Amino acid sequence: MNNTLHKLSFSYIFNFKKDKAFSVSTILSSLALILGISILITVMSVMNGFREQLVESLSGVNGDITIYDANKDKIKKIQEKNPSISFVENIQSRVITSNENGIEGLLMKSLNKEDIYKIPKINQNIFEIEKNIDNWVFIGVELARSLNLKVGMPIQINIPGNSMTILGPVLNSRQLTIKGIFNTGVYDFDKYFIFSNIDQFKNNISNKVIDVYLNNKDFDYSDLDGLNYSTWEDQNQTLAQALSTEKNVMFVILFFIIVISSFTIISNQIFFIKEKYKDIILLKALGIKQSKICFIFFLNSFFISFFSIVIGTCLGLLLSTNIDSIENFLSYLLNFELWNNEIRYLTSMPYSIKLNDIVFIVSISLFSSLVASYIPILRIFRIKPNLILR
Structure with a gap:
């Protein structure tokens, strides 16, 4: 009997010649569910990737922790306890650079030359010349592109001095040589951050900070008690909250796209039950239990929903893994930049597929689809074959 019910249910699904209207509505409801799931998976993957890469870049350039007071004895003890942690002492100041191609306001970090290789996102992707240069500077790839600069070229840096005028501080102009160009993948860092010799600011002690890069994320923050410090979360609290809210x-x-897709399944089932009204009466007249008849129609919707969810999940994973190529193609096709580096910070569209997100999306999709499949089946219980046959 069960095999017969299964065959009957499958015949309802794949009988395209006899039930053309039902077949069209089935395809449309399936497409709605497939698109809803695939878009939801893709958007969640992009949001996860955007947050992870942005957090990695923020902490990989500015450090996981920034210490504002140079208690050398305390810091030395922390270094001895955590040898894998990198400490980079630097002096920060706002500067201006200009040439015939334009003018840019920058944040300049002055540090020892060997310390620049302790900065993870800088060290990962940097091109430099081997020549020893005293007045060296490292610039980002976006700044180099904006001002048409190359490795080995001179760059003029205007540094605010201590003397003040009615128009503001007097700018001290210095010419540095570009020793290297880095690419962090974050637009703001690659355009507005530069790194130079600490001798440029050796007299400016007020802006001295120590950036800490944690290779071990299980760092005991109680070691920092007594120090004035902030974490990357403290420095970017608004951004972190905005990403989570978004x-x-x-x-x-x-x-709600998936919920709307579920409504199409309900309307599809109601239409289908009306189409098979005579079949239901006949099955009831033959003595087949109402629960088994309901199972036929429930199985019908279940297979449609199940395969739609499987296809939608696969499509979502495919779109996620190729999202950057798709974005580039659409930008070229539409002649419009869909991913703006200046607004979105990152130079490319990232993705990160989380298994728990996929499981949750599939679970709620399957649950909503099954509920939508069950509601119309209740109409079958109201059909009385004895009254109709009489």
Whole structure:
């Protein structure tokens, strides 16, 4: 009997010649569910990737921790206890650079030359010349592109001095040589951050800080007690909250696409039950239990929903893994930049597929689809074959 019910259910699904209207509505409801799931997975993957890469870049350039007071004895003890941690002492100041191609305001970090290789995101992707240079500077790839600069070329840096005028501080102009160009993948860092010899600011002690790069994320923050410090979360609290809120809002909005898809399944099932009204009466007249008849129609919707969810999940994973190529193609096709580096910080569209997100999306999709499949089946219980046959 069960095999017969399965065959009957499958015949309803794949009988395209007899039930053309139902087949079209089935395809449309399946497409709605497939698109809803695939878009939701893709958006969540991009949001996860954006947050992870941005956090990695922020902590990889500015450090996981910034210490504002140079208690050398305390810092030495922390170094001895945590030998894998990198400490980079630097002096920060706002500077201006200009040439015939334009003018840019920059944040200049002055540090010892060997310390620049302790900065993870700088050391990972840097091109430099081997020549020894005293007045050296490292610039980002976006700044080099903006001002048409290359390794080995001179660059003029205007540094605010201590003397003040009615128009502001007097600028001290210095000419440095570009020793290297780095690419962090973050637009702001690659355009507005430069790194130079600490001798440029050796008299400017007020802006001296120590950036700490944690290779071990299980660092005991109690070791920092007594020091004036801030973490990258403290420095970028608004950004972190905005990213979390944006992800939650996008999830809620896109989840409604799946809910709407479920309504198409309900309407599809109601239409299907009306189409098979005579078949239901005949099956009841033959003595087949109502639960088994309901199972036929429930199985019908289940297979449609299940395969739609599987296809939607696979499509979402495919879109996520190729999202950067898709964005580049659409930008070229539409002649419009879909991913703006200046607004989104990152130079490319990232993604990160989380298994728990996929499981959650599939689970709620399957649950909503099954509920939507069950609701119309309740109409079958109201059909009385004895009254109709009489």
